[in-house]
Amino acid sequence: MLDIVIEARKAAIAPGMEVKRILPFRLRRMVGPFIFMDHAGPVDIQPQNASSMDVLPHPHIGLSTVSYLFGGQVTHRDSTGALQVIRPGEVNWMTAGKGISHSERFEDPAVLAGGALEMIQTWVALPEKDEESNPTFNNYKEQQLPIFTEKDVWMRQIAGNAFGLNSAVKTHSPLFYIHVVLKKGARFGLPKEYSERGIYVVKGSIEVSGRPYTAGQMLVFTKGVDPALNALEDTTLMMLGGEPVGERYIWWNFVSSRKERIEQAKADWKEGRIILPPTDNHEFIQLPEDHTRPAGGSHPAPGLLS
Template identity: 50%
Template sequence: MRERPETEAIEMEIVPRAGDIGGFEVARVLPFRKRRMVGPFIFLDQMGPSRFTPGTGLDVAPHPHIGLATVTYLVEGEILHRDSLGNALPIRPGEVNWMTAGRGIVHSERSPDAVRARGGAIAGLQAWVALPRDGEECAPAFVHHDDATLPVIVDGGVNARVIAGAYAGARSPVAVASETIYVDLNLAEGAAAPIDAAWEERALYLYSGGVEIDGRRYDPGRLLVLAPGAAITVRAVGGPARLMLMGGAAMDGPRHIWWNFVSSRRERIEQAKADWKAGRFDPVPGDDDFVPLPE
């Protein structure tokens, strides 16, 4: 990763580092050494785009989480989600899985059998949202919203799907634990979208296509952290562009993150490590594999 000061509107530019999960490449955007969170977002991976050959697929075995909500959003492909609450269902492009770990949950993410048999592409974003301190130990929960339930704003060459929070007069039905904004913005070539200063902390993840802000061009595959209080306009240049607006209110204090655990207290993470190693988390029905605790 690297960071670079930008214009008055852009506080920081973060270029992801490459990683691997479940047998395919990801781009790790957050956390970053000089920027741990943007609003409640404490983790962001771009998954793919990757293509699996017939007979292969995504295989993220059961693993635990505490103190956060995972937010899965696909651009292409399909993933079968299973969790320790007994949920088992696929997620497809335009839909959202919002899984609240709270005091502890276990889940797996795999390619469905039919998808695995024929092969195919997968691409999308996996984000983690930290929970407020008074909600870190809440009961685990899982909610799936299909594409018909998430509002879409179409204005000229701008197509915006509101995943969480409110944007351009539309509000997502996804329940959030603190003020959150998460929007999938698709811009036709030359189209522009305003990004106002209504949210305390904001960033734009440039998923595909080039954009221009304050007369400067930015290429895809980077996170632009916006300066507080700066209203900007983002325009697609050289073709269509896709970007994610994300952020919200600053968190109520720092968070510790280790592996899949997030907490305001280090000792809570140590307890979660011990619980996973000792097999004290609930299992995932129908998926007996597991990811061992990293050494």
């Protein structure tokens, strides 16, 4: 059955730039291991204002950030020494483990004009055994991600296993993450084998059990249900889910199974024990003031490109 419908909320992540925030949601913190999801764009901003959107170096622990673009490009730098321009159809998969810092910059202002930039960022919580792993970064090209096509359906397997396809992206727990494009009138379903499954409508609209759902909504389904999705118009979807990894606490950019670990991460960033990217180390985002209850409360993370 349909467990919950999540309405995306607006969140400002930079001057003049708002995103649609889907996860975490107060009534549904995670879908499988996915603990965070933002949708930015299409962004239309004057080239001379592009630098105001840059996200300065900032830290993470206990998660993997997953960046996927529909349009535009972004330059990623992190404390492993990685420097990568991500383009549409590619995947940037950064695993923070015990601690990493990174920045996201818009170094080609022309891509922001005319609504060229559009992207999704998700965070995947790590299993407890991997929370203190060494940080890593990988960029995966389009040709490394399986494609499936049939009449009125196009699908790219971003990560994990589903529908008989297996992505080359290295993951730490059972999950799936799929980009789906449907022509009007197309019918599609969800992988049946996972405990938690969600559909985010990027654009267009679908009908499920006789009810319409539109852009900016996420539908979350319980295991065993095989919903039939009918595209009411040309529609783009992101499908995600997997097996739960257990309770997680989130504060700012930190995710952990232990409250005290988040407190340690705060101190590590404040005291400079999480190093900055070697090619982007002249400025950084300060630790926010904590006006919430102690670590582990539902303090929302700052947003896309975080």
